[in-house]
Amino acid sequence: MSLSHEQIEQYAADGYTVLNNQLSASEVQTLKSSIAELHERRDPGTTWERDGKTVRAFHGCHMTEGPFERLTRLPRFVTPATELIGAPVYVYQFKIHMKSAFSGEGWKWHQDYVYWHEEDGMPSPAAINLMLFLDAVTEFNGPMIILSGSHRYGLFDPLVKPVACADRPDWEQHVSADLKYSLPQSLVADLARDATMVAPKGPAGTALFFHPSVAHASSANLSPFDRTTIFITYNSVHNVPQHLSERRPAFLVSRDNTAVTPLPVDTLV
Numbered sequence: 001m002s003l004s005h006e007q008i009e010q011y012a013a014d015g016y017t018v019l020n021n022q023l024s025a026s027e028v029q030t031l032k033s034s035i036a037e038l039h040e041r042r043d044p045g046t047t048w049e050r051d052g053k054t055v056r057a058f059h060g061c062h063m064t065e066g067p068f069e070r071l072t073r074l075p076r077f078v079t080p081a082t083e084l085i086g087a088p089v090y091v092y093q094f095k096i097h098m099k100s101a102f103s104g105e106g107w108k109w110h111q112d113y114v115y116w117h118e119e120d121g122m123p124s125p126a127a128i129n130l131m132l133f134l135d136a137v138t139e140f141n142g143p144m145i146i147l148s149g150s151h152r153y154g155l156f157d158p159l160v161k162p163v164a165c166a167d168r169p170d171w172e173q174h175v176s177a178d179l180k181y182s183l184p185q186s187l188v189a190d191l192a193r194d195a196t197m198v199a200p201k202g203p204a205g206t207a208l209f210f211h212p213s214v215a216h217a218s219s220a221n222l223s224p225f226d227r228t229t230i231f232i233t234y235n236s237v238h239n240v241p242q243h244l245s246e247r248r249p250a251f252l253v254s255r256d257n258t259a260v261t262p263l264p265v266d267t268l269v
Helices: 005-014 025-041 066-072 075-085 112-120 170-174 185-194
Strands: 016-019 046-048 055-059 089-097 107-110 127-133 144-147 207-210 216-218 229-236
Touching: 005 016, 005 075, 025 055, 025 066, 066 075, 066 089, 066 229, 075 089, 075 127, 075 207, 075 229, 112 127, 144 185
Parallel strands: none
Antiparallel strands: 016 207, 046 055, 055 089, 089 229, 107 216, 127 207, 127 229, 144 216
8 A cells, every 4th residue: 555645745744644444353353362372472572561560562573473474564564664765674673562551651752763773773764663553542541642843853862871780681771661762851842842742543453654763752551441552663675784782682673684575465364
């Protein structure tokens, strides 16, 4: 599925675009069933909230689970990603954010690209995030908040949090509530004076494409409703990171930069 001219223009200007009804009810259920199996396995890419018992996210499961691997190759997602980046793409990251009812923690204001640039040596933000809603995202269950157009300023100087614990892998601080790189509140306040603050919402099956340099955050989920989302980061095959390290394991940052081959039939099952 190709994007409309209006959607491409919105992405360029605002740093995001929303596509409705991108997953059917049966596809959402297939993905949720696979997520239930991940809860039983506790793979190395599993991270936890501060309580130590609530799953925060699963990482890299497209490498081991068929439905997630097929999801990354659906033409309805690969085609728009390729159009917006302007080059063939590969899967750079794959993660599932649980944001569980009552206990899912938030995300501080940050830019995704700072992690990829500083930790992995990604040359430019020639990548794109795809966020898929597996639950309805509302104003109550911790939606992502975006500062529209903030990607056009490039990378900001972040606050850098020292590693909290010597026996804890550094990469965990990149995906925990205590982010290694975050944006100063004064900067966010300045940006918010000129930029529109938006919180894309929608039913399960909604897709959100957003730029890796757009400033964004989300609050904790205080509602009784889960907010399960899948993130696929597509990167240009011409934008491969220059210094991948063991601090960032393969389930967090792919070592395979082979261009995605879209499925011949656009179906998950």
